[in-house]
Every structure is written in C-alpha cells, then in structure tokens.
Amino acid sequence: MRNMKMITAVAATLLLSGGAAYAASAEKGKVAFGKNGCWQCHGWEGQGGNAGPKLARTQLPLEAVMTFVRATNGPMPPFSKKVLSDEDLTDIYAFISAQPAPPDPKTIPLLAR
Amino acid sequence: MTDLNGKDGFDRRKFLTGAAVAGVTPALTQTTPAQAQAAAPRHTPSALPPTTKTIAAETQPPGEETSRIGGKPGSDYMIDVIKTLDIKYAPSNCASSFRALHESMINYGENKSPEYISCMHEESGVGIAHGYFKASGKPLLTMVHGTVGLQHATMAIYNAYCDRVPLIVIGGNDLDAASRPPGVPTFHAAQDINAIVRDYTKWDDTPVTLQHFGQSMVRAYKIAMTPPYGPVAISLDAGLQQEPIHEHGAKLYIPRYVPTSPPQGDSNAVREAAKLLVAAENPVIVADRCARTPNGVKLLIELAELLQCSVVDQGNRMNFPNTHYLYRPAGVVSGADVVMGLELSDFWGTVNSFTDNGENGGVGFNSPRVKPTTKMISITSVDLLTKSNYQDFQRFQTVDVHMAADAETTLPSLIDAVKSAITKERASVIAERVEKAKKAYADIRARDMQAAVVGWDSSPISTARLCMEIYGQIKDLDWSLVSSAGDVSNWPARLWPIEKHHQWLGKSGGYGVGYGAPASVGAALANKELGRFSVSIQSDGDLMFAPGVLWTAAKHKIPLLSVMHNNRAWHQEVMHVQRLSNFRNRKANYGDDMGPIGTMIQNPDIEYHKLAESMGWWAKGPIKDPAQLGPAIKEAVAVVKSGQPALLNVWTQPR
Ligand SMILES: Cc1ncc(C[n+]2csc(CCOP(=O)(O)OP(=O)(O)O)c2C)c(N)n1
Ligand SMILES: [Mg+2]
Numbered sequence: 001m002r003n004m005k006m007i008t009a010v011a012a013t014l015l016l017s018g019g020a021a022y023a024a025s026a027e028k029g030k031v032a033f034g035k036n037g038c039w040q041c042h043g044w045e046g047q048g049g050n051a052g053p054k055l056a057r058t059q060l061p062l063e064a065v066m067t068f069v070r071a072t073n074g075p076m077p078p079f080s081k082k083v084l085s086d087e088d089l090t091d092i093y094a095f096i097s098a099q100p101a102p103p104d105p106k107t108i109p110l111l112a113r
Numbered sequence: 114m115t116d117l118n119g120k121d122g123f124d125r126r127k128f129l130t131g132a133a134v135a136g137v138t139p140a141l142t143q144t145t146p147a148q149a150q151a152a153a154p155r156h157t158p159s160a161l162p163p164t165t166k167t168i169a170a171e172t173q174p175p176g177e178e179t180s181r182i183g184g185k186p187g188s189d190y191m192i193d194v195i196k197t198l199d200i201k202y203a204p205s206n207c208a209s210s211f212r213a214l215h216e217s218m219i220n221y222g223e224n225k226s227p228e229y230i231s232c233m234h235e236e237s238g239v240g241i242a243h244g245y246f247k248a249s250g251k252p253l254l255t256m257v258h259g260t261v262g263l264q265h266a267t268m269a270i271y272n273a274y275c276d277r278v279p280l281i282v283i284g285g286n287d288l289d290a291a292s293r294p295p296g297v298p299t300f301h302a303a304q305d306i307n308a309i310v311r312d313y314t315k316w317d318d319t320p321v322t323l324q325h326f327g328q329s330m331v332r333a334y335k336i337a338m339t340p341p342y343g344p345v346a347i348s349l350d351a352g353l354q355q356e357p358i359h360e361h362g363a364k365l366y367i368p369r370y371v372p373t374s375p376p377q378g379d380s381n382a383v384r385e386a387a388k389l390l391v392a393a394e395n396p397v398i399v400a401d402r403c404a405r406t407p408n409g410v411k412l413l414i415e416l417a418e419l420l421q422c423s424v425v426d427q428g429n430r431m432n433f434p435n436t437h438y439l440y441r442p443a444g445v446v447s448g449a450d451v452v453m454g455l456e457l458s459d460f461w462g463t464v465n466s467f468t469d470n471g472e473n474g475g476v477g478f479n480s481p482r483v484k485p486t487t488k489m490i491s492i493t494s495v496d497l498l499t500k501s502n503y504q505d506f507q508r509f510q511t512v513d514v515h516m517a518a519d520a521e522t523t524l525p526s527l528i529d530a531v532k533s534a535i536t537k538e539r540a541s542v543i544a545e546r547v548e549k550a551k552k553a554y555a556d557i558r559a560r561d562m563q564a565a566v567v568g569w570d571s572s573p574i575s576t577a578r579l580c581m582e583i584y585g586q587i588k589d590l591d592w593s594l595v596s597s598a599g600d601v602s603n604w605p606a607r608l609w610p611i612e613k614h615h616q617w618l619g620k621s622g623g624y625g626v627g628y629g630a631p632a633s634v635g636a637a638l639a640n641k642e643l644g645r646f647s648v649s650i651q652s653d654g655d656l657m658f659a660p661g662v663l664w665t666a667a668k669h670k671i672p673l674l675s676v677m678h679n680n681r682a683w684h685q686e687v688m689h690v691q692r693l694s695n696f697r698n699r700k701a702n703y704g705d706d707m708g709p710i711g712t713m714i715q716n717p718d719i720e721y722h723k724l725a726e727s728m729g730w731w732a733k734g735p736i737k738d739p740a741q742l743g744p745a746i747k748e749a750v751a752v753v754k755s756g757q758p759a760l761l762n763v764w765t766q767p768r
Contacts, residue, residue: 037691037701040684040708040767047568047575049602049768051688054567073470073478077695103569105562110581113610 022090029095032088036079046096052076056099065093184357187323188217191354194330194367196226200254200281202638204230204241204665206265208258210285210301213354215256227254230638230669233661235262239269239344240631240662241638242280244595247430247618248639248647250406252279252337259284259306259348267310268625273344274313275458275505276429276622277402277495279337280344281330282310287351288319298351307346312502315343321350323358324365331368340375340405340519341494378492378516378523386453386490386514387530391539393451393488396422397441399463400432403455403520407614410434412524413455419531421546423449428606429458431617436610438547438554447482453490454512455520460491461508471696492527494519505623561607573764574739576678580604582739583648583676586746590646592616595636598629599652599678600685602768615645626683627658630675634666637673637758646753648674651760653714653721654683660724666758667729674753675760676746677721679735680767687712687767725760734762 033039033046041052048054058065069089072078079089105111180186191214207215219229232238235257242253257263263284273280287293287302307317316336320326326349333345358365378386390396398417404410413433417424423441426432432455433440446452446464454460464487468478489512496517499506516523535543565577580601593615594605611617618636621628633649640647656677666673690709694701706713722734731752733745742763749759 034707035703037687037703037708040688040691043568043571043575043766043768044573045568045571045575045766047571047766048564049576049766050600051602051768054564056567073472075468075470077471077692079695080698082698083695083700102563102566105566108566108569110585111562111565111608 022087024090024094026091026094026098029088029091029093029098032084033092033095036084036088036092038092041076046099055096057101058093058096062090062093065089182355182357184359186213186217186221186354187326187356187358188213188354189221190323190358190365191326191330191349192217192222194327195254196222197367198331198334198370199251200227201251201642202230202241202245202253203227203256204232204238204245204253204635205256206232206235206238206258206262208256208262208285208301209298210259210262210287210351211256211283211349211354212285213351214283214285214349217354230665232665234659235265236269236627237631237634237659237662237665239266239273239280239282240628240659241635241665243269243273243276243278243622243628244618244632244635244637245639246278246280246635247632248593248595248615248636248645249643251639252281252334253635254281254283256283256285258301259286260301260303263306263309263346268623268627269631270310270344270346271313271503272621272623272625272628274315274503274623276619277340277342277456278344278622279342281333281337282314282344282346284346284348285351285354286319286348289350289352293351306348310344310346312500313344313505314346315341315498317346317348319348319350320353323353324363326353327365327367331370334370335373339373340522341498342405343498375519375522376494376497376517377526378518380526382514382516383523383526384530384534386492386516387527387534389451389488389490389514390420390422390453391531391534393422393449394542395449396420396451396453397425397446397449398422398453398455399425399427399443399446399457400455400520401427401429401457402432402619403524404430404432404614405519405521409521409524410614412521412528416524416528416531419528419535419543421543421550423550425463426606427457427463428617429619429622431611431614431619434610434612435606436612438551440554442557444482449483449487451488451490452483454493456493456495457491458495458505459507460489460512461510464489464510465508469692471692475696488513490514490516492516492518492520492523565604565608568766570739571766572737572739573680573766574737574742575766576601576768577604577608578739579676579678579742579763579765580650581608582742582746583650583674584609585743586750587646587648587674590750591644593636593640593645593647594618595640595647595649595673596620596629596633597650598626598633598655599650599680600768601650601678601765605650615640615643626655629655631659631662633673633675634662634671637666637671638669641672646674646750647672648676651675651677653677653679653681653719656721657714657719661728663725663730663758663760664728670756671758672753672756673758674746674749675725675758676749677734677760677762678765679721679762680765681715681718682708682713682767684712684767721762722760725758725762729758731757731759732762733760735764736761737764 042055046055238255284306286306318329320329337345417439423445424433464483491512568575637647687708701709704710722732725732752759
C-alpha cells in the first residue's frame, strides 16, 4: 500500500503537465475545494479532523500533492484527472497554502486546563 | 386448574355479559347459527365451587364500587411484582395490547416505580431506557404493542444488546385466537412476537399464567442484570393482564430477587496473564466496556500504575481518566509486546487495521498493527453470550490467554496476581517507565492543542471550537456528557478532562443511528435524580430519526442541554458515496447540494431550534458565528439549571 511518505519521496521528480504556465487562484481553489468534496474529510478550511489530516498551510510541494491525490491507494480515495482537472487541483493547492496561521493555543483561554 | 390459568373467570365474564344483554333485549336470545358461533364458547361450569366473593359479584346487581372484572385484575399482581424490582420508569408508547398493565400501573400502582414516561416512538422508549441505565446503573422497562410497536423498537434493542445494556421489553399480545377482538387487535397479534428480537435479546418468555409471569419477570430482571448485561423480552398476553386473580387455588407469590454474581476469570488464566504482563517490556491495556461501575475505573488505574503501562480507552464506557499520564490513543498498540483487551467489542480491529481503498477486488486492505510476536490476553464476559445470526462478535482473533469472564470482576484477582509476580528487578524496570510516559502524554496533549486551533474562527463552527465552547460553560458543574452523536473528531476525549465514570457514557453499541437523542433524554432523566448537569452533542441525522423524543423531555421536565453538531448531512455517508464514486472513476453527482445526492440534509435546511421550540424546549439558532456560541451556551445552561431542556442549533464543520 502506497502511503503519503513514499509518494513524497518520488514526487519531487514529477512535473505537472503545463503546470508552470497556469496561474493558480486561491479564490477559485476555495470553490473547487467545495465542488470536488475535499471539504468532506479535510474540513472547509482544510483544518483536518477524524476523517482526514490537516491540509491548511501544507508544507508539501505542489507536485507531491498532485501525485498523491491522483494515485494514493491509502485511506484517501484517489481523484483522477477525469474527475478533477490539473487546473482545479492547482487552485486547491493555492487555497490550502493561503490559509491563515492558526492562533497560538496558549492565547486561547478556553484551551487552558 | 381453571382457577390458576384464569380461563374460568374469562368464560364467566363472557357469560355474564351475554346474560345481561339477554336480559334487556330478549329478542337477541333467538340466535342464528352464525351468532351462536360468534358467542362461543358458552359458559361451562367450573369444577371448583365459586367463592362467596365471586358468588356475590355474580349475583348482586353491580354497585358503584364493584369492578366489572370480578376481582383484583391480573395486571395489578403484575405491578406488585414489578414494584419489588424497584424499576423507576416505564418509557412507552401506549397501545391496547397492554392497556390493562398500563391501567394498573397508573391507577393501582399510583404511577410510581414505575412512573409512566410518554413516548412518541417505541425506539425512543428503548433508547431512553438505554441511556438511563448508563447514567444510573439501573434498568428500566418499556411496554410496546407486541407486533407493530416491537417492530419499531427493534433497532434500539439491537443497540442495547451490542452495548451490553440491560432493559426489559414487555410486548402486549392477544394470544387467544378464538376470543381476541377481531380486526385491528388481530393484526396486532402474533404467535411468537419475541421471534423478531430473539437474535439480540439475552432471553425472552411468554408467561401463560400469572404465577408464570411472576417468575418470568424476576428471571428476566436477573438475566438482564447478570454480566454480560443485555436486553430481555416478555410477551404478555392481553387476556392474562385483564383477567381477575383467582385465589381459590395455590396462592400467588412474588419470587425474591437476589442478584447473580458475575463470572470471574479462572485463577490459572489470571496468573498466566499476570506473568505475561509483568515480563513484558511494553504492555498495553485496551479497555472498551471494562468499567461497568466507577469502581472499575479505580481498579484499572491501580493495575495500570502497577505496571506503568499505556491504557487505550476505546470509549464505549468511561474506563480510564484521560488526564492520567498513562492514557494513550489507539495507535500505541503498534509498539506493544503484550496487549490485554478488557471487554473489547472488536479485538481483531484493535490489533489490525483495515483500509477501505477498493483494492483486493473491492474489499479493501488488511494489515496487522502489532508485531507477529505480540502476545494477547482477553477478558470479556461477552464470550458467554455469542449468538449466530447478527455478527456483533466481529472477526476472529487468536488470543494467547482468553478468559470468558467479566473484566471488572476479574481485575482484583489480576491485580493481586500482578503484585505477586513483580520481582524487585521487574519493579525497577517498571519504575523507569514513569518519566518517559509522562513526557509522551505531554507531547500528545500539545499536539491535540495545536490541532484544535486550526480553523478556530471558521464558520461553520469547527468541532474543536464547538466542544471547547461547551466545556467552557459547564466545567464548574457536575457535568455528564450523556451522548455525543455523529462525529466531532473525538474532541471531548482529547480535550475535556474526563475523570468520572458518569462524565462519558459511550456510544450506541450497534451503530444504529437514532440512539443519541433518546439515550441523552434517558440519561438526563437519571442525572436529574442524581443532581448532575446533562449535556449532549446532538447530530442532525441522529435527531431526525425520532425527534418526538424532544417532546418527552419537555413533558417530563427533564433538564438537558443539547448542543447540535449540525453539519447538514448524514456526513458519514457523504464520504462513503464520494469514496465509491472515486474508486469507480466517476464524478460524484451532487445535484443541487454540497455533497452526493441522498446524503445531504439541506435545501431546505431544517430549523431545529423551531422544531425544539414547538415541543416545549427553550431553543436558539442557527448559530454560525463562533463568537456567538459561548454566550448562547451560557444562556442555555441557565435554562437547563432551572429544570428545562434547551437546544442550540449550531452549524458545524463536517467532522
Ligand atoms: C438506522 C441507521 N440508518 C442508517 C445508518 C447509516 N449511517 C451511518 S452514519 C449515518 C449518518 C448519521 O448522520 P448524523 O447523525 O448527522 O452524523 P454525521 O455523520 O453527520 O456526523 C448514517 C445514515 C445507520 N448506521 N443506522
Ligand atoms: Mg450530520
């Protein structure tokens, strides 16, 4: 079973076809994130939860995300180019990367025990 | 023995009715053959002479104080029996097949122990009993129309069965095909009503005499309350309930209830388990329904501290405080050399993982979570209650030391055996684990805090924020999280300090959705008597299976704070259909919604606050802005403290 770690290792060598020419939009990415169901498991802000990990401010390169989303056979169902275009995925990447930094838990009184 | 089975009285009643009718309308004495058949059987004289009381009842004109039944009703005796068992409530939906027992309960029994709780759905009645037991440790009974009502109740009974919760279901049934009223009551009668629940009840019976009922009721209670606990069913003949008691035979008695002691692990197996645990370098205890009582929690802490080993609480009961430095998430089993499971519902799933990735011809991928050399110990009383049809026993797992015994009952002897197996040398190895364990605990807690703040200000409101806003308003009360329906990414277990047995009551057992709402009302009913503050996290899909239970809470003034996790979906299924669409390389069809057709509860959005308000609740919503949530919960808490139920319709993130 291929998981995220293995894919990150090979992904650096893969290139998005025509990706360099496409100007990604976080705004369009927000819409695509909804229309393609990424929100279902990762939350509307990509905050993560029981059904999928945090995507907000991902440290993964675009190529790794591309490879993973297309080819994973782990707990996330893969999205082929047929159901999710490279452009939409590139916009989604821009959207999750553009998420604001979360507050420091220490500054939130509700989280103090 | 006509007096004992009541048939004598039954016939006499018919005869008297017939005679009275004949008296006023002589023309009717000329019967056609068809009428004669309809009136059969005619009165046949009893072999035993009637008592003076019976003679008086039959020969004197009916005065105001005489009952038409001709003696104390059988159902009064049934109430006498039930009262000896100290059953506090009977959450039920009314029906003619148990009208006699109902009447005796509220009139003869003065509606006390049990007190009738009006329910809109039989599933709610069972769900209330389910939640009530988990908060109080005391079983309730529920009465149902034996066919259609029991059909409604079935899923909830299955949940109780899988969750090892005792409750008594009494189904009214008119057995006598020759005399029961024709038409509807006959549609509502069956040869064997209990057949549909036999696969997921511990025991059932169909008493045919009052004395038989007395024995069956006490036996039912005793079986339900012997670990492994479980639901039981009694089919109660309508005739038996309605007929008078005849005491001109052997006198009716009520058997005394004496609890059965639960099964304890064999002493050799206990010693062997202790040896394995003490010799292990990294033993892990996994508990699911181990702590039946608060004492179970104490015992588990004692054992874990003796071994300084990690404890995973799978959460079907509150087994172990999440503030303890030995508390760990499920993944910790991967490093274990010994895993001990205490009342696990799924040992296989504890030590193996399943990935639903469509591979292996669509069935997914299995892999072990533990090393091949890992030794396994299991203590579970459920091994004594394995049935064939429903598959709650899960996949087969080979275990090295396997005890068919109640875990909580076995813990004291296991603790003793561990103490005697710990040599000086092992004691020092064990002591060295403490610092490392404390650091690992602190790291996990820091990671949970970091995860909680991502999306903290988002709208819809994040599940972490939802949970912490609730906690912020209840933390100084003696609170009890009576149910958490749907999935809020486990935030209460990750972030609320849960230290008392009643602070977390677990889940449905059989994953039959629709448990959360009634179980939270039932648990709140128990907590009301115990002076605790009840809070539930209520998902939308769960509530809508039988929302009428909201009325029951208002009707009976059951204080409950219900904060909704309204993600506007049967979200679990949203992801399932998305997953299958992807496996099949098809774009999922969302129609006009945000997720796959058939999985979203939107367009139109349900106004749960209005729904609750219409049934007598204080309610507010929809709350979408996280800044408004804390103040709204504060208001709702004040309402609940005044003795009323309150609901907040909160729009939340999916998970
Ligand atoms: C009686 C019943 N019907 C259907 C299902 C399938 N099912 C599993 S989870 C779920 C969704 C429940 O929705 P909700 O309570 O809102 O929780 P969410 O998944 O949205 O958190 C359904 C329908 C079930 N488990 N039980
Ligand atoms: Mg939902």
